[in-house]
Amino acid sequence: MLKKTDLILVAGATGGVGQLVIAKLLSKNLCVRALSRSRNKARQMFGEAVEIAVGDLRYQETLATATKNVTHIICCSGTTAFPSQRWDFLNWFVAKNTPRAVDGSGVKNLVAAAPENLKRFVLISSCGVLRKERFPFKVLNAFGILDAKLEAEAAIKASQLPYTIIRPGRLIDGPYTSYDLNSLLRAKTEGKKAVVIGTGDTLNGESSRIDVAQVCVECLNYQVTVGKAFELINYGKRPAVTDWEQLWAQIG
Numbered sequence: 001m002l003k004k005t006d007l008i009l010v011a012g013a014t015g016g017v018g019q020l021v022i023a024k025l026l027s028k029n030l031c032v033r034a035l036s037r038s039r040n041k042a043r044q045m046f047g048e049a050v051e052i053a054v055g056d057l058r059y060q061e062t063l064a065t066a067t068k069n070v071t072h073i074i075c076c077s078g079t080t081a082f083p084s085q086r087w088d089f090l091n092w093f094v095a096k097n098t099p100r101a102v103d104g105s106g107v108k109n110l111v112a113a114a115p116e117n118l119k120r121f122v123l124i125s126s127c128g129v130l131r132k133e134r135f136p137f138k139v140l141n142a143f144g145i146l147d148a149k150l151e152a153e154a155a156i157k158a159s160q161l162p163y164t165i166i167r168p169g170r171l172i173d174g175p176y177t178s179y180d181l182n183s184l185l186r187a188k189t190e191g192k193k194a195v196v197i198g199t200g201d202t203l204n205g206e207s208s209r210i211d212v213a214q215v216c217v218e219c220l221n222y223q224v225t226v227g228k229a230f231e232l233i234n235y236g237k238r239p240a241v242t243d244w245e246q247l248w249a250q251i252g
């Protein structure tokens with residue numbers, strides 16, 4: 001169970017899922033440290049509500065301060081699957097922010113920087129990591145995003161850390177990049193489809209960032225989710241209340 005004395009590091013804090021994870025943690029009065037490459041960007045989003053650690057997953061040496069004394073890490077970071085401005089092509093002075101650098105080696109750097117007594121490392125991976133050769137994942141993987149995600153999964157599994165790997169489908173809802181924390185807390189899943197989880201990478205579909213964020217936080221309260229990798233999509237009629245115990249039963 002999460003405790004008030006815990007300190008949770010959120011990597012990719014300023015991203016779509018990351019912001020929702022932070023809002024969810026703060027709504028439970030938990031202590032949060034946000035990892036971002038930009039202190040200003042994080043401060044503008046979260047004000048004084050969280051600690052801010054400046055770090056870049058590409059550079060191992062920038063992560064020691066960020067991970068110091070943390071009890072949990074939720075890793076929501078990532079770059080685009082296809083070439084975009086976010087790959088930092090125009091900045092000649094830095095390593096390119098490609099899937100291999102961020103979603104692969106970057107996550108490996110974070111795993112290596114995690115405290116030995118970490119209670120949980122939650123990683124957002126992706127549906128398709130075990131089906132990279134099949135359509136449509138072969139196209140999605142054209143620049144190596146799924147290779148990188150699988151590499152990151154392998155690094156976490158090979159570490160001694162207790163982990164949970166969440167593999168969403170195509171993300172919907174948000175990113176709420178210009179919203180403040182109060183608006184994020186009001187982001188609702190009413191009217192949306194039910195949360196469906198599965199194993200073995202057979203599910204296809206869309207995943208609500210709101211639900212992915214909720215699962216990132218919720219799983220920390222359930223021991224059954226330790227050492228598990230599962231897919232998460234939204235499908236079918238949503239019940240009034242999501243029964244987490246019933247969902248976890250499906251991941252064994």
Ligand SMILES: NC(=O)c1ccc[n+]([C@@H]2O[C@H](COP(=O)([O-])OP(=O)(O)OC[C@H]3O[C@@H](n4cnc5c(N)ncnc54)[C@H](OP(=O)(O)O)[C@@H]3O)[C@@H](O)[C@H]2O)c1
Pocket residue numbers: 011012013014015016017018035036037038041055056057058075076077078079097102103106124125126127167168169170171172175209
């Ligand atoms: N989009 C999809 O359909 C899809 C599908 C399956 C899985 N996913 C995964 O779901 C997760 C959340 O996606 P999202 O769309 O909500 O995220 P997002 O909005 O793209 O945010 C990603 C965050 O990663 C951080 N980041 C990028 N490069 C970094 C670096 N070198 N060092 C440190 N941080 C870095 C950025 O933060 P700063 O700029 O503040 O540093 C950014 O806020 C990601 O892991 C993504 O791969 C996405």
